[in-house]
Structure formats: structure tokens, C-alpha cells
Amino acid sequence: xxxxxxxxxxxxxxxxxxxxxxxxxxxxxxxxxxxxxxxxxxxxxxxxxxxxxxxxxxxxxxxxxxxxxxxxxxxxxxxxxxxxxxxxxxxxxxxxxxxxxxxxxxxxxxxxxxxxxxxxxxxxxxxxxxxxxxxxxxxxxxxxxxxxxxxxxxxxxxxxxxxxxxxxxxxx
Numbered sequence: 001x002x003x004x005x006x007x008x009x010x011x012x013x014x015x016x017x018x019x020x021x022x023x024x025x026x027x028x029x030x031x032x033x034x035x036x037x038x039x040x041x042x043x044x045x046x047x048x049x050x051x052x053x054x055x056x057x058x059x060x061x062x063x064x065x066x067x068x069x070x071x072x073x074x075x076x077x078x079x080x081x082x083x084x085x086x087x088x089x090x091x092x093x094x095x096x097x098x099x100x101x102x103x104x105x106x107x108x109x110x111x112x113x114x115x116x117x118x119x120x121x122x123x124x125x126x127x128x129x130x131x132x133x134x135x136x137x138x139x140x141x142x143x144x145x146x147x148x149x150x151x152x153x154x155x156x157x158x159x160x161x162x163x164x165x166x167x168x169x170x171x172x
Contacts, residue, residue, distance in 0.1 A: 008168035014040040016055035017168040049088040076101035076135035080118035098138035121145040128156035
């Protein structure tokens with residue numbers, strides 16, 4: 001199974017969601033899991049993972065099938081030099097599961113890297129002129145970019161990434 005994860009915040013809780021699907025091109029989720037966790041730590045620029053990682057780990061613990069790849073809303077690598085949310089998740093999972101990061105905004109530090117495997121690849125989807133920014137670990141980043149580009153949906157954000165975001169935003 002493949003998994004898209006996302007987190008939303010309320011005053012009283014962090015809501016983590018996971019949408020499971022079988023193929024990159026799937027339009028519909030095979031299953032979904034949602035958790036409500038204690039309030040998250042405050043956002044700190046460049047340390048997004050401190051806020052996002054605990055709820056994501058909590059929702060992944062509730063998944064009962066083997067996950068082949070996890071797609072996160074954010075970066076795996078921050079300009080190749082620093083670990084982003086995806087790299088921290090990869091580490092927390094024992095470096096056993098490939099992670100693909102799909103970020104909506106360019107990293108303010110730039111998009112180049114001295115590590116070719118850690119570079120950021122912009123992906124244009126649908127009729128959008130704004131790219132998504134793809135990074136990965138344990139998967140060739142060029143392959144990850146092609147797979148994100150091939151995900152279902154005619155809009156900038158792939159259908160199942162939008163779905164997990166909708167789930168966490170609408171959870172009470």
C-alpha cells in the first residue's frame with residue numbers, strides 16, 4: 001500500500017490523517033485512518049518536523065497493512081543539507097520505508113543541492129503554472145517526481161493528497 005499523510009491543528013488537538021491506496025494513479029482511497037493527538041508544539045521555522053512528526057507517527061501506528069511508500073506534505077530534504085519532515089520520518093521509521101515529499105512552496109533556502117539524490121524537482125501538474133516541489137529518500141528523486149506527476153487528478157494537487165488534507169481539515 002501507498003500512504004499520503006497530513007496534519008491539521010486545532011486549539012485542543014493535532015489531527016493526523018492517512019489515506020491508503022494501491023497504485024500511484026488511483027482516484028480513490030482503499031482506506032483511511034484519522035487520529036486526534038494532544039496539541040502540537042508551536043511552529044518553528046526550519047523545524048516543521050517537531051510539530052508534524054508526532055501526530056504522523058501516531059496515525060501510522062494505527063495502520064494495519066504494510067506501507068510501501070509514504071507521501072508527506074512537505075520536504076524530505078531542505079536544500080539537500082538538512083533533514084526535512086520526510087527525512088525525520090524516514091529515520092523515525094527505522095529507515096525502512098521510502099518517503100516522498102510534496103511541498104507546495106519553494107524552500108526559502110533555494111532548490112539546489114550538492115547531493116544529486118537530495119535535489120528538489122519542480123513538478124507541474126494539470127493546467128497549473130505553479131510547481132509542486134518533490135524530494136525523496138530511498139527512492140530516486142526523478143522517479144518520485146514522475147510518480148507524483150502521474151497521480152490522479154487534473155489539478156495541481158493530486159486527488160489523494162487533496163483528500164487527506166480535506167479529511168484532517170474537516171475532522172472534529
